[in-house]
Amino acid sequence: MVDVVIIGSVALDSIQTPFGKVRDVLGGSATYASFAASFFCKPGIVAVVGDDFPQEGLTLLEKRGISLAGLKREKDAKTFRWEGYYEYDMNEAKTLRTELNVWESFKPVLPDEYRNARYLFLGNIDPELQMDIITQIKSPKFIAADTMNFWIEHKRERLKDMIRKVDLLLLNDAEARELFETPNLFRAARSALGLGARAVIIKKGEHGALLFTKSTHFNAPGYPLENVVDPTGCGDCFGGGLIGYLAKTDEPSEANIRRAMIYGSAIASYNAEGFGLEMLKKISVADIEKRFNEFRIMREF
Amino acid sequence: MVDVVIIGSVALDSIQTPFGKVRDVLGGSATYASFAASFFCKPGIVAVVGDDFPQEGLTLLEKRGISLAGLKREKDAKTFRWEGYYEYDMNEAKTLRTELNVWESFKPVLPDEYRNARYLFLGNIDPELQMDIITQIKSPKFIAADTMNFWIEHKRERLKDMIRKVDLLLLNDAEARELFETPNLFRAARSALGLGARAVIIKKGEHGALLFTKSTHFNAPGYPLENVVDPTGCGDCFGGGLIGYLAKTDEPSEANIRRAMIYGSAIASYNAEGFGLEMLKKISVADIEKRFNEFRIMREF
Numbered sequence: 001m002v003d004v005v006i007i008g009s010v011a012l013d014s015i016q017t018p019f020g021k022v023r024d025v026l027g028g029s030a031t032y033a034s035f036a037a038s039f040f041c042k043p044g045i046v047a048v049v050g051d052d053f054p055q056e057g058l059t060l061l062e063k064r065g066i067s068l069a070g071l072k073r074e075k076d077a078k079t080f081r082w083e084g085y086y087e088y089d090m091n092e093a094k095t096l097r098t099e100l101n102v103w104e105s106f107k108p109v110l111p112d113e114y115r116n117a118r119y120l121f122l123g124n125i126d127p128e129l130q131m132d133i134i135t136q137i138k139s140p141k142f143i144a145a146d147t148m149n150f151w152i153e154h155k156r157e158r159l160k161d162m163i164r165k166v167d168l169l170l171l172n173d174a175e176a177r178e179l180f181e182t183p184n185l186f187r188a189a190r191s192a193l194g195l196g197a198r199a200v201i202i203k204k205g206e207h208g209a210l211l212f213t214k215s216t217h218f219n220a221p222g223y224p225l226e227n228v229v230d231p232t233g234c235g236d237c238f239g240g241g242l243i244g245y246l247a248k249t250d251e252p253s254e255a256n257i258r259r260a261m262i263y264g265s266a267i268a269s270y271n272a273e274g275f276g277l278e279m280l281k282k283i284s285v286a287d288i289e290k291r292f293n294e295f296r297i298m299r300e301f
Numbered sequence: 302m303v304d305v306v307i308i309g310s311v312a313l314d315s316i317q318t319p320f321g322k323v324r325d326v327l328g329g330s331a332t333y334a335s336f337a338a339s340f341f342c343k344p345g346i347v348a349v350v351g352d353d354f355p356q357e358g359l360t361l362l363e364k365r366g367i368s369l370a371g372l373k374r375e376k377d378a379k380t381f382r383w384e385g386y387y388e389y390d391m392n393e394a395k396t397l398r399t400e401l402n403v404w405e406s407f408k409p410v411l412p413d414e415y416r417n418a419r420y421l422f423l424g425n426i427d428p429e430l431q432m433d434i435i436t437q438i439k440s441p442k443f444i445a446a447d448t449m450n451f452w453i454e455h456k457r458e459r460l461k462d463m464i465r466k467v468d469l470l471l472l473n474d475a476e477a478r479e480l481f482e483t484p485n486l487f488r489a490a491r492s493a494l495g496l497g498a499r500a501v502i503i504k505k506g507e508h509g510a511l512l513f514t515k516s517t518h519f520n521a522p523g524y525p526l527e528n529v530v531d532p533t534g535c536g537d538c539f540g541g542g543l544i545g546y547l548a549k550t551d552e553p554s555e556a557n558i559r560r561a562m563i564y565g566s567a568i569a570s571y572n573a574e575g576f577g578l579e580m581l582k583k584i585s586v587a588d589i590e591k592r593f594n595e596f597r598i599m600r601e602f
Contacts, residue, residue, distance in 0.1 A: 089484035183390035185507075186527045206486075207508040210525065217599045221520035224511065226487045258602040298518045299600050301559040 002044030002067045003247040005114045006034045007133055008123020009080050010047040016085040019229045025276040026057040029123040032233035035280045036267045037244025038064040044114050046070035048106045050077040069111040074102045090228045110136040119247040124148040127155050127162040134165055142252040144168040144243050152179045164196040170239050172203045203235055209261055220261040223269035230275045237271045238264035266291035303345030303368045304548040306415045307335045308434050309424020310381050311348040317386040320530045326577040327358040330424040333534035334541025336581045337568045339365040341545035345415050347371035349407045351378040370412040375403045391529045411437040420548040425449040428456050428463040435466055443553040445469040445544050453480045465497040471540050473504045504536055510562055521562040524570035531576045538572045539565035567592035
């Protein structure tokens with residue numbers, strides 16, 4: 001039995017930033033999100049890797065208490081790979097190469113032990129796969145979904161269908177503007193709520209994140225980082241930490257969603273201070289609580 | 302006797318946005334800043350206009366209780382004029398034309414009734430003029446100064462000298478990055494504090510503003526606006542509201558600076574909802590208090 005089902009990529013990333021470079025390190029949205037969620041509850045990953053995926057990566061995730069029952073290992077096939085770099089301002093990942101490999105033909109089937117999970121996090125995969133996963137969960141209590149520009153451009157209508165099915169839509173500011181065809185984030189959020197999502201979170205990188213519901217608005221700040229080393233996975237850490245905290249409370253009220261955003265931001269802020277999973281491997285729940293409290297202090301007035 | 306001395310432009314603006322256009326309307330940084338400050342205390346403007354400046358503009362400012370004793374009226378000369386437009390995303394003013402006119406030769410001399418003011422707001426004028434004004438105030442309790450890219454590019458060393466003399470430096474994120482040659486706002490703020498400013502505020506438009514002191518950090522959110530009509534003067538409203546509130550409390554503690562930032566943001570948010578001074582003329586202190594309270598609610602967790 002897992003608390004949260006997380007679908008997304010488990011990948012090998014090659015990253016270059018002004019502060020160094022790494023080659024074929026463990027990455028992917030489901031990896032970051034489940035690692036972040038594992039500080040609060042037991043996540044289970046739905047993904048696929050090839051037989052080139054290193055055993056030490058799997059061991060690392062299992063040691064964190066993350067279930068890999070939904071992780072398919074494909075023979076004679078290659079793992080999803082991403083290669084990218086960040087320029088001096090570190091605000092935007094520039095993609096050099098994306099190899100879908102095993103993901104091209106992946107048709108996820110949830111293991112029985114996942115089907116009773118009450119919390120579901122749909123990483124930014126094909127909206128048709130996202131909808132298929134929703135139908136495989138028996139009685140979901142809270143569904144959060146991320147998306148990305150590729151699906152906005154290629155499967156806009158299916159994406160909108162998916163949004164109708166979820167409790168919480170997460171997307172970044174550029175995606176929100178593109179999907180709802182307005183530069184105004186408030187209006188973009190209203191459009192998403194109009195489709196049927198109960199809540200929308202717009203992620204703004206270093207500027208924090210905004211939560212909108214039909215009648216309320218919450219502004220989560222960014223954590224002021226002096227040393228950003230590698231922002232890869234920060235958005236996934238935010239989402240994973242958020243769903244993990246909600247699953248722990250088992251009460252997805254707005255008050256808890258607000259706190260969950262701060263926990264997600266705290267984990268994401270640590271993540272940016274090292275390459276790949278380097279920082280997530282080091283930090284403890286006490287470290288996360290420390291930054292959660294700093295967030296309170298830095299916004300008191 | 303005035304509470305705050307505000308130096309900056311009193312101008313005639315021509316503005317075009319996707320929502321309309323206006324020609325030769327009352328504008329300028331000192332106009333917006335003093336109007337915003339006037340909700341809390343008695344400001345006095347230091348500026349110069351030509352004999353083409355409409356009497357109704359002066360009457361409007363005087364009726365707000367703003368002293369014009371420091372406003373020089375130059376004969377046979379033209380008022381400062383700015384013409385600009387905003388594109389669809391409304392984030393950045395594009396300048397079409399700047400006519401300095403009377404400002405080219407302006408050497409401000411403070412009237413006696415200004416010299417005992419305890420609060421000083423230096424708009425984004427030549428840093429040498431900013432320093433000259435500082436010496437004309439007998440015993441300043443709190444000096445805030447704004448700047449702009451032109452001075453960063455043309456008078457960097459004099460600007461740094463000026464920063465050494467002030468309690469609070471205000472600048473926007475792009476200016477902070479340019480002046481301190483780093484994309485990281487935290488580091489830019491540290492550099493400003495290193496020069497001797499007691500506090501630094503980095504304005505980020507719709508993303509709010511950040512306050513840094515040697516040991517603390519405060520994150521002021523942006524107000525979520527659905528209808529941005531004309532952002533001209535919002536930064537000046539923020540600064541003017543801030544210094545006006547501090548003068549009212551007469552205690553420039555960090556707690557009060559934090560509250561002052563929220564008041565400044567509240568006034569700026571109204572200002573963006575109409576052209577020129579249209580909204581500032583309409584709102585009351587009760588309206589400002591209403592948004593101040595909304596700011597509290599939208600960041601509780």
